[in-house]
Amino acid sequence: MNKQEFTITVYTENHIGLLVRIATMFSRRKINIESLNTSPSEEEGIHRFTIVINEFEEVVRKLARQIEKQVEVLKAYYNTNDEIVWQELALYKVSTDEIAEKVQVERLLREHGARAVVIRKDYTVFETSGHREETDKLVAVLAPYGLIEFVRSARVAIIKASHGFHEKLREFEEATPGEEQVENEFLNKQDSVFTM
Amino acid sequence: MMETLVAKKETVEKQTQTINGSQAVLEAFVAEGVDTIFGYPGGAIMPIYDALYDYHDKLKHILVRHEQGGIHAGQGYARASGRVGVVFGTSGPGATNLVTGLADAMIDSTPLVCITGQVFAHLLGTDAFQEIDVINITTPVTKWNYQVTDATEIPAVLAKAFYIARTGRPGPVLIDITKNAQLQQFEYEGYTPCTHIRSYRPKPIVRKEFVAEAAELINKAEKPFVIFGQGVILGKAEKEFKAFIEKAGIPAAWTVMGLSALETDHPLNVGMLGMHGNYGPNVLTNDCDVLIAIGMRFDDRVTGRLDKYAKQAKVIHLDIDPSEIDKNVKTTVGVWGDCKETLPLLTKLVEAKQHSAWVQRFHDHMAEEVKEVIHAELNPSGEILTMGEVIRNLNELTEGNAIIVTDVGQHQMVACRYAKFNKTKSNITSGGLGTMGFGLPAAIGAKFGAPDREVITIIGDGGFQMTLQELGTIMQNEIDVKILILNNQFLGMVRQWQQLFMDKRYSFVDIASPDYVTLAKAYRIEGQSVSKREDLHNALSTMLRHKGSYLLEVMVGKENNVFPMVPQGCSVSEIRLK
Numbered sequence: 001m002n003k004q005e006f007t008i009t010v011y012t013e014n015h016i017g018l019l020v021r022i023a024t025m026f027s028r029r030k031i032n033i034e035s036l037n038t039s040p041s042e043e044e045g046i047h048r049f050t051i052v053i054n055e056f057e058e059v060v061r062k063l064a065r066q067i068e069k070q071v072e073v074l075k076a077y078y079n080t081n082d083e084i085v086w087q088e089l090a091l092y093k094v095s096t097d098e099i100a101e102k103v104q105v106e107r108l109l110r111e112h113g114a115r116a117v118v119i120r121k122d123y124t125v126f127e128t129s130g131h132r133e134e135t136d137k138l139v140a141v142l143a144p145y146g147l148i149e150f151v152r153s154a155r156v157a158i159i160k161a162s163h164g165f166h167e168k169l170r171e172f173e174e175a176t177p178g179e180e181q182v183e184n185e186f187l188n189k190q191d192s193v194f195t196m
Numbered sequence: 197m198m199e200t201l202v203a204k205k206e207t208v209e210k211q212t213q214t215i216n217g218s219q220a221v222l223e224a225f226v227a228e229g230v231d232t233i234f235g236y237p238g239g240a241i242m243p244i245y246d247a248l249y250d251y252h253d254k255l256k257h258i259l260v261r262h263e264q265g266g267i268h269a270g271q272g273y274a275r276a277s278g279r280v281g282v283v284f285g286t287s288g289p290g291a292t293n294l295v296t297g298l299a300d301a302m303i304d305s306t307p308l309v310c311i312t313g314q315v316f317a318h319l320l321g322t323d324a325f326q327e328i329d330v331i332n333i334t335t336p337v338t339k340w341n342y343q344v345t346d347a348t349e350i351p352a353v354l355a356k357a358f359y360i361a362r363t364g365r366p367g368p369v370l371i372d373i374t375k376n377a378q379l380q381q382f383e384y385e386g387y388t389p390c391t392h393i394r395s396y397r398p399k400p401i402v403r404k405e406f407v408a409e410a411a412e413l414i415n416k417a418e419k420p421f422v423i424f425g426q427g428v429i430l431g432k433a434e435k436e437f438k439a440f441i442e443k444a445g446i447p448a449a450w451t452v453m454g455l456s457a458l459e460t461d462h463p464l465n466v467g468m469l470g471m472h473g474n475y476g477p478n479v480l481t482n483d484c485d486v487l488i489a490i491g492m493r494f495d496d497r498v499t500g501r502l503d504k505y506a507k508q509a510k511v512i513h514l515d516i517d518p519s520e521i522d523k524n525v526k527t528t529v530g531v532w533g534d535c536k537e538t539l540p541l542l543t544k545l546v547e548a549k550q551h552s553a554w555v556q557r558f559h560d561h562m563a564e565e566v567k568e569v570i571h572a573e574l575n576p577s578g579e580i581l582t583m584g585e586v587i588r589n590l591n592e593l594t595e596g597n598a599i600i601v602t603d604v605g606q607h608q609m610v611a612c613r614y615a616k617f618n619k620t621k622s623n624i625t626s627g628g629l630g631t632m633g634f635g636l637p638a639a640i641g642a643k644f645g646a647p648d649r650e651v652i653t654i655i656g657d658g659g660f661q662m663t664l665q666e667l668g669t670i671m672q673n674e675i676d677v678k679i680l681i682l683n684n685q686f687l688g689m690v691r692q693w694q695q696l697f698m699d700k701r702y703s704f705v706d707i708a709s710p711d712y713v714t715l716a717k718a719y720r721i722e723g724q725s726v727s728k729r730e731d732l733h734n735a736l737s738t739m740l741r742h743k744g745s746y747l748l749e750v751m752v753g754k755e756n757n758v759f760p761m762v763p764q765g766c767s768v769s770e771i772r773l774k
Contacts, residue, residue: 013395017331017341024336065519071340071360074395175392 006060006078007086007157010049011041011165013072022049025067031055037154042164046074052155074172079159086157090135091117092126092142093149099124105145112138123148212383217347217373218247220384221311224354225255227387230282232256232644234269238286240326241313243378258644258673261665263290265637267297268663271306272641275624276599278432280361281641283310288326296631298337298368303628304453305430307366309357317345317374330372339367347380351387359390364398365517366430402533402541410512410529411545413486419554420446421484423469426453427491427515427535434458434620436539437490443543445550447558449477451492452612455623460596460616466558470498471762472609476561478760478768481506488512491535494524495628504767514538568773569759574614580753581729583610583682589733590652591616593740598650599624599642603635603659606688609758611654621646633662639677640669650678650740657683657709667719670745678739679747681712684754692757716747723747
C-alpha cells in the first residue's frame with residue numbers, strides 16, 4: 001500500500017478550540033494537512049471539517065478513530081478520491097489591459113470555465129472551481145500574461161455513499177442508545193475504506 | 197447558608213439564589229461528592245479561594261508546595277479511591293506547572309478535574325500578568341478542556357467536566373475560569389449532574405456477536421493467554437475478571453498498570469509483562485495460540501518489537517476505547533465495551549477448562565527465572581543490599597496489604613516485579629509517561645483517597661530529589677505516608693542502559709544526595725538510613741510501626757541491574773536473563 005490522498009470528514013460541535021484539538025492529531029504524527037475546510041453541515045449547529053492528507057490508509061484509519069474519540073467530535077469518516085465528489089474554488093487576478101488587448105486570454109478563460117467576478121479598469125478577478133489539476137492548469141496558462149494574484153480554497157467534498165448526518169444525529173441525541181443502534185459499526189468491516 | 201442550595205434544587209418550583217461563580221464551582225464539588233482538593237492559590241484564582249474559606253467544613257483543601265505536587269496528589273487520590281481527583285492552580289505558571297501531571301493522567305487514564313484561574317476576560321490575549329493560553333497548552337494532554345468567561349456557564353460546565361473525567365476511558369479535564377467569571381454574581385438554580393453529551397459515547401452497546409466470536413476462539417484454544425491492564429481496575433471489574441480466567445482456566449499476566457487487579461498469589465497469575473516483566477509471560481506470548489488482551493493498550497514497553505509480537509496467535513482485544521483496537525496489534529476479534537459488561541458475557545459463553553500443561557509451562561519458566569535472577573535478587577549472598585531484598589522484607593511485613601506508590605526507574609521495576617498485592621488499587625505508579633517525581637506527591641494523594649490503608653512510597657534517589665518539596669505538605673498536614681528511598685547513588689535505569697548498550701560510558705548519571713534523614717528532620721519527619729542487612733528488617737518494621745510519616749533510606753548496590761530485560765527494539769522472545 002502506498003500513500004494516497006484521503007479526505008477526512010469530521011462532524012463536530014461548533015466549539016472554540018476544537019480546531020486545535022483536531023489539528024494536533026495530525027501535527028503530533030508529523031503529518032502535513034494539505035487542505036482544511038470548516039463549514040456548517042446539513043444539520044444546524046453541527047460543524048463539518050473537511051481535511052485532506054496524503055497518507056497510508058492504516059495511519060488514516062487510526063487517525064480517524066483518534067479524532068472521533070475527542071469529546072466534541074460526533075463522527076469521523078475517511079474516503080479515497082473515488083468515493084467523494086469534491087471541488088476547490090480558485091481566484092485569479094489579472095490586468096484588465098492584458099485581457100482587453102489579448103483576446104486569446106478571454107478565450108482561454110472560457111475554455112477553463114472561468115467567470116469574471118470583478119472587472120475594474122486596472123484588474124479583473126476570475127473564479128473557477130474544480131479539482132486541483134484543473135485550477136492549476138489555468139495558473140500555468142495565465143502566467144505568461146502576468147497573473148497578479150492567485151488563491152485557492154480548501155477542498156470541500158461530498159461523500160457519495162453518505163445519507164447525510166440527520167439520522168446519526170437523532171441517534172446521538174438519545175440519552176440511552178437503543179439496542180438497534182449500531183455505534184461500533186467499524187468492527188463489521190475492519191478493512192473497508194468508507195466509515196469506521 | 198450554602199448547605200441548602202443543593203436541597204433547594206429538588207423543590208418543584210425552581211428557587212434561585214444569587215451566588216458568584218466561585219461559589220458555583222464549590223457547590224458543584226459538594227454535589228459531586230468531592231471531599232479533598234489539592235491546590236495552590238495565586239492572583240487569578242483568589243476569588244475561588246475566598247469562597248473556599250466558607251466551605252472548610254465540607255471541602256478539605258491540601259496546600260501543596262508546587263502545582264506539580266498538587267496534580268500528582270490528585271492522581272494518587274484518584275488511583276487509590278477510584279474517584280475523581282480535584283486540583284486547583286492559578287493562571288500562568290500555576291497552570292503550566294500542571295502540564296506534566298495532566299500528561300501523566302492522560303496516558304494513564306486517571307480521572308481528574310483541574311480548575312485553573314485565568315486573567316479577567318477583557319485581558320485575554322493581551323499578555324497580561326500571569327496570563328498564559330492554558331487551553332491551547334493543555335489540549336493534547338487533556339481529555340477535555342474548556343475556558344469559562346461567564347459565571348452562568350459554571351454549573352453545567354463543571355457537571356460536564358466530572359462526567360467526562362470519570363466515564364468511558366477516564367482522563368484529565370481542565371477548566372480555566374477567568375477572574376471576572378469567578379466574581380460574577382448570578383442566579384443559581386442548583387446543580388444538575390450531566391448524564392449525556394450527544395457527541396460523546398462513553399459506554400458503547402456491547403456487540404454480542406463479537407463476544408460470541410471471541411468465546412469460540414477461546415473454546416478452541418489449546419494455549420490461551422490473558423494479558424490484562426488497568427482497564428480491569430478502572431472498570432471496577434476485578435471480580436468479573438477473576439471469574440472469567442478461573443472458569444476458562446487461562447493463565448493471566450498483568451501489565452505494570454494492571455498490577456493488583458488480581459491478587460499476586462492467585463494460581464493463574466503468572467506475573468508481569470514487558471521490558472522488565474517475567475520470563476514466562478514474555479516468551480510465551482510468542483507461543484500462545486489465542487492472546488486475550490483485556491483493558492490494556494499494547495504499549496511498546498509491553499510488546500517489544502511489534503512485527504515479532506504474537507504473530508502466531510489469534511488476538512482478542514477487549515477495550516472501552518475504540519481507538520485502541522487495532523492501533524498497535526491487529527486483532528482477530530475486537531470487543532469494544534466496558535469490561536464490567538463484556539467479561540460476564542464472555543464468561544457465560546466459555547467452557548469450563550483447565551489448561552494444566554500450558555499453565556505448567558509458565559511455572560517452568562518461572563522456576564528458571566527464580567534460579568537465574570530472582571533468587572539472587574531476593575536473597576543475595578554478597579554484602580551489598582539489593583532492591584529486591586528490600587521489597588521481599590517489606591512484603592513479609594505488609595503481607596501485601598499496603599498501597600505501594602512508586603516513582604520511576606529501577607526501584608519502580610523492582611517494586612512492580614516483587615511487591616505483593618492482595619487488594620486492588622494497591623499499585624500507584626507513573627506507567628505511560630514515566631514521570632520521575634511522581635511518587636512522593638502521589639503517595640500524599642493516595643493517603644487521602646484511602647485513609648484507612650497503609651501507604652508506602654518507594655522512591656529512588658533521583659526521583660525523590662525532583663519533588664521533595666512536598667515533605668512540607670506532609671509535615672503541615674501530618675500525613676501518614678511511609679517514604680522508602682532506595683538509594684543507589686545513581687540515576688540507576690539510565691546507568692543500566694549506558695552500561696549495557698553504551699559501553700559503560702556513564703554520562704551524567706552520578707547523582708549526589710543530601711543527608712535525607714537530616715532533611716526529613718528539618719521537616720519534623722522521623723527517619724533513619726540503613727546499609728546493612730542485619731538492620732534492614734528492623735528498620736522497615738520500625739517505619740511501619742511508626743505513627744505518622746517516616747523516611748527510611750536504604751543504601752543499595754550502586755551498579756545492580758534489573759533483569760530480565762527485553763532490550764529496546766527486540767522481540768519479547770529475546771528477553772535476557774542477564
